[in-house]
Amino acid sequence: LMRRAQQVQYWRKYCIKQCATKTATGSEFGAIPASNTRPNYDDFIGKRQQQAQRSILVQVSSEKSYPELYNYCSSFGSIINAQHYCVRHDDDLHYILLEYASAGEASAAIDAGAYSAELSGVPVRSPFLWFRAAAAGGKRSAKLAAASATSQPLLPLDGTRQLDSGLLHSLLRGAGNIEEQVLLLHKHTQLNDLGVRMRFLAALQVQQAVSGMFPEAQAQPFGSSVNGFGKMGCDLDLILRFDREPIPSNAPAGEPSRLIYHTKENLSNGRSQTQRQMECIGDMLHLFLPGVCHVRRILQARVPIIKYHHDHLDLEVDLSMSNLTGFYMSELLYMFGELDPRVRPLTFSIRRWAQASGLTNPSPGRWISNFSLTCLVMYFLQQLRQPILPGINALVKCASAEDVRITEDGINCTFGRNFEQIGFRSRNTSNLSELLLQFFEFYSQFDFHNRAISLNEARALAKPDHSAMYIVNPLEQVLNVSKNVSLEECERLRIEVRNAAWLLESEVENTTLSESERQETAWGLLNLFKNPEKAIIRPNMFFKPRMVEVSDLFDKSQTIDPPITYKNTTVRQ
Ligand code: CTP
Numbered sequence: 001l002m003r004r005a006q007q008v009q010y011w012r013k014y015c016i017k018q019c020a021t022k023t024a025t026g027s028e029f030g031a032i033p034a035s036n037t038r039p040n041y042d043d044f045i046g047k048r049q050q051q052a053q054r055s056i057l058v059q060v061s062s063e064k065s066y067p068e069l070y071n072y073c074s075s076f077g078s079i080i081n082a083q084h085y086c087v088r089h090d091d092d093l094h095y096i097l098l099e100y101a102s103a104g105e106a107s108a109a110i111d112a113g114a115y116s117a118e119l120s121g122v123p124v125r126s127p128f129l130w131f132r133a134a135a136a137g138g139k140r141s142a143k144l145a146a147a148s149a150t151s152q153p154l155l156p157l158d159g160t161r162q163l164d165s166g167l168l169h170s171l172l173r174g175a176g177n178i179e180e181q182v183l184l185l186h187k188h189t190q191l192n193d194l195g196v197r198m199r200f201l202a203a204l205q206v207q208q209a210v211s212g213m214f215p216e217a218q219a220q221p222f223g224s225s226v227n228g229f230g231k232m233g234c235d236l237d238l239i240l241r242f243d244r245e246p247i248p249s250n251a252p253a254g255e256p257s258r259l260i261y262h263t264k265e266n267l268s269n270g271r272s273q274t275q276r277q278m279e280c281i282g283d284m285l286h287l288f289l290p291g292v293c294h295v296r297r298i299l300q301a302r303v304p305i306i307k308y309h310h311d312h313l314d315l316e317v318d319l320s321m322s323n324l325t326g327f328y329m330s331e332l333l334y335m336f337g338e339l340d341p342r343v344r345p346l347t348f349s350i351r352r353w354a355q356a357s358g359l360t361n362p363s364p365g366r367w368i369s370n371f372s373l374t375c376l377v378m379y380f381l382q383q384l385r386q387p388i389l390p391g392i393n394a395l396v397k398c399a400s401a402e403d404v405r406i407t408e409d410g411i412n413c414t415f416g417r418n419f420e421q422i423g424f425r426s427r428n429t430s431n432l433s434e435l436l437l438q439f440f441e442f443y444s445q446f447d448f449h450n451r452a453i454s455l456n457e458a459r460a461l462a463k464p465d466h467s468a469m470y471i472v473n474p475l476e477q478v479l480n481v482s483k484n485v486s487l488e489e490c491e492r493l494r495i496e497v498r499n500a501a502w503l504l505e506s507e508v509e510n511t512t513l514s515e516s517e518r519q520e521t522a523w524g525l526l527n528l529f530k531n532p533e534k535a536i537i538r539p540n541m542f543f544k545p546r547m548v549e550v551s552d553l554f555d556k557s558q559t560i561d562p563p564i565t566y567k568n569t570t571v572r573q
C-alpha cells in the first residue's frame, strides 16, 4: 500500500510537471483556448508539419547521454525542444527527439550523418539517427564539454509511458466527484505533445521517401492522432497524396502554363491503379525505410490500406492513398472538440467505458468502432434540448469561398472552418457527470431498430436499410458508418448503456461516501470500468435494467468470435 501511495504521489507530481510543459508550448489538445485563439485545423496541421521538418530522432544508450548529444548536435543549430522516450523490448531502447529552431539546422544535422559498419544496411538518408559513442581519444573531452554546456531541459523523460490502470484508478478514486474523474481521465490518457510529434515525423518520413518523383507529395496524418480524440498509444492513420489540390503552377498568376508535364497513362480502372501503386509503395517502405517493419497490404478493403509497424517510434501505421473524406472527417471531429470543452473529456470516458465493457476492440469486426461510438456521442450532444454541438448542415451554411473542398472523386467536403464565422456558443449548462448519465439514458431509449442517426441534420431519420445500426456518413451520405455492427453487438450496446445508466444513477444520488470510503472503493466512473474491486451499487427503484443473459444473444453459427469473452453481464437486482 505504501509503495502504491508513493507511486500515485510520483505520478501526480510527474503529471503536474508534464502539464506545465504542455501549457508552456500551448500544444495540448485538452487546453481550452479562448474562442478567438482557437487554431483552425489547417493551421494546427501546418504547424505540426513544420515542427517535424525541424526535428531529428536520435537513438541513445540512455537518457544520461543527453548532455553529450545536446552538446554535439548544437554545433548544427539551436535546439529548442528535447523529449525522451523508451521503446520497451528485451532491453529498453532509448530515443531523444530534438527540435531545432529551423528546418535548415535539422537538415544540416542529418547531412552530417554517416553510415557505419556497425549498422550495416540500405544507405538511406533520414531523420532517424543513432548517436555513436565517442572514439576512445575524444571520450574524455566530449564528456567534459558536455558537462560544462547548459542545455535545453530534457522534458518529458520516458514521455510515451502510459499510466498503468492501477495508478489511474487510484487517481480517479482520489477525485472529488464524477466530473473531476472525467476530467482527470481525459488529462491522463489523451495523446500528449510527444505522441503528436512522433506521428508527424512518421508522416514526414513517408513524404520524403517519395519526394524525388513527387515533389509536391503530402503524407498527412488524420484520425485520432490529430482530431483530439486520440489516446496515448493510438494508431496513426496516414493518407499519402502525390500532388496537392489544386495543382500548383510556376507560371505568373492568371497565365496558364504552356509547359505541360508528360505523364504515365492511368490504368482504366482507378481502384486497381491505386492498388498497384500501393503494392509498390508497400515494397518501398518495407525495403528502404529505417524503422518500418511488418508491412501488410490490405488492398481488397473499401479503402485499401498498407499497415506497418514503426520500430523506432513504436507505432502502428495505417497508410491509405484514397481516403480524403476520412481526412476531412477528422477535421470535423477536431472542430467539434474545439467547439465546447466538454466534448473531448466526455468522449474519452465513454470510449473507455466501451472498451472496458468489451463493446469495442482494437481489431475491426462486427462490433462498434471507436469512430462510430464517437459519432454517437456527437449526435447525442447535437440533439439535446440545448444543443452542445451544431448540426453539420449549420456548419455548411456558414462556409465561405476558402472553405470549399471537393475531393478528386467529386465528394463535397465543404463546411465552415472559421470558428469566428460559425459563432456557435452553447447555452447548455449541464456538467460532465450529468451529460454522461444523459448519454447512457438517451441510448438506452434510442430506437436503433427503425431510426438512422444523421449528424448532418442533427436528428434521427427513417432507416434506409436493415443494418442493425445506421449512422449516416456525414461526408458520403449514401454510406453507413456503422454498417459492420451486427444485431447482437447492437443489442449488447443497448444492454450496456442501460446498465451504465443504472450504475451512474445510483451513484449520482450517492453523496454520502466518506473520504476514506472514496479512497478504498471503486466509485463513480470506476464502477463503469468494471474495476475488479468491489463496486458500490445502490439500486435505484426508478431505473432498472431488464435481466438479460448476454451469452444467449450470440448467434452461435457466426464464424467470428466475439471480441473478448464476455464477462459476467447478468444484471444483479
Ligand atoms: N473514417 C471515416 N469513415 C469511416 C471510418 C473512419 O470517415 N467509416 C475516418 C474518420 O475520420 C476516422 C478516421 O477515418 O477518425 C480513422 O478511422 P479509425 O482509425 O477507425 O478511427 P480513429 O478515429 O482514428 O480512432 P482509433 O483511435 O480507434 O484509431
Ligand code: MG
Pocket (backbone or CB within 6 Å): 223, 224, 225, 235, 236, 237
Ligand atoms: Mg485510427
